[in-house]
Amino acid sequence: MTTQPLRLDRAAAAPAEEKVDPDQLRRATLASSVGSALEYYDFYIYGLASALIFGPLFFAPLGTSGALIASFATYGVGFAARPFGGLFFGYIGDRFGRKHVLLITIALMGTASFAIGLLPTYSQAGMVGAVLLVILRILQGLGAGAEQAGATTLISEVAPRKRRGFFAALPFVGIQIGTLLGAGTFALLGMANPEVLEGGLWRVPFLASILLIGVAVYIRLRLKETPVFQELAKHENVTKNPLGILWRNSKKNVLIGIGLRMGENGNSSIYSSLLVSFMAMKGGVFEGDKFIGPAGLLIAAGFSAVLVIFFGALSDRVGRVKVYRYGALFQLLFSFPAFYMITLGHVWLVWAVMVVGISIGVQSMLGPQCAMLPELFGSTHRFTGVAMSREISAVFAGGFAPMIGAGLLAVTNQSWLVLAVYSLVLASISFATTFVTPETVGRDLNLVEDAS
Structure with a gap:
């Protein structure tokens, strides 16, 4: 096995690229969809519970x-x-194949989520529950760190x-189903x-995740390995050190991936967690009302399920970069x-803003991103490259955005300008990044070199 990023022979690679197994495509789509549903089900119930x-x-x-900031801090720890x-x-x-990871991550995420539903609260066991919450959130984060990349x-x-x-x-x-x-x-x-709700009903969403775990594990047990990884193994090009190759050859594309994700992932977190808290907290627009925010997310998810596919398909026709750039703008x-x-103060207007912000603003970046991130990296280190791009950006844009935002809201007497500036800055980073991003549409994924 070589650890060098060699180029596969194009003639050997072409059949694997062009020949598509319909059954494998169907299973891969279903397996990935169920995993995304579980991850974002966990993401939203934890984010909303934190808020x-x-x-x-x-x-x-x-x-x-202080309790709200600490709650969002556990969200950020994940x-x-x-x-x-x-x-x-x-x-x-x-190193060993894509399908093995997808089994491990779904089990780890789901088990941690289920266990959160069993935790004792402060009134029952003091800070023990808070400590265990942090531990389980870390385990949840470890699994989620490779789920979407996979x-x-x-x-x-x-x-x-x-x-x-x-x-x-x-x-x-x-993602939308999970939402x-x-x-x-x-x-x-x-x-x-x-x-x-606070007496025990809050536990139900976390305990119910066991149902999604069972379905996801069953589906993923029937997966085949991808043709690209099979080609790597066939030509003995599977690397023993994907991180080393990534560090030597892919730093620029990892940074590009991080920049692209800031506007998409950051605004997703702002709308799904921080905005919900902003409206419902003391002094907020709809103080004490815990229905309006989740209901808005529910409506937005329905539109997003259609539009994420639309923007993904549009990127096949006009290019990934162009769709992403105008989405960020x-x-x-x-x-x-x-x-x-x-x-x-109008509920219908709140819901309209959430629908437009999430289903058009966020999905116009997420749609092309789904294919773009894997296309940025060579086959020997693709999984690691996508994971690093996604998850480093998730720490800054998605994980700590609610905590930092909650702190800024507290010191600015709940000023809406905090949310607006935060959203604008994150979207601006992604917009600027598109000008240094290579167009990747139609790229041969058997190639071991990165897009440039």
């Missing part, structure tokens, strides 16, 4: 604002763990080249008596009008 109930349940002695999970599982995916790598290496954007976006419908399940559950729970221009309209 609405974890503060008083686990961090009561810190006061209202994101901080993701790069380590991406690094570890990325190595396994590039899903995008898997489906991109199986899909037909000319329609890769479309097929790579299909599993991300699972529908997570936000829908909390929308229903928000209608319950607060005493009943839209999010940038929408930031100030969006969060100003939230302050006007």
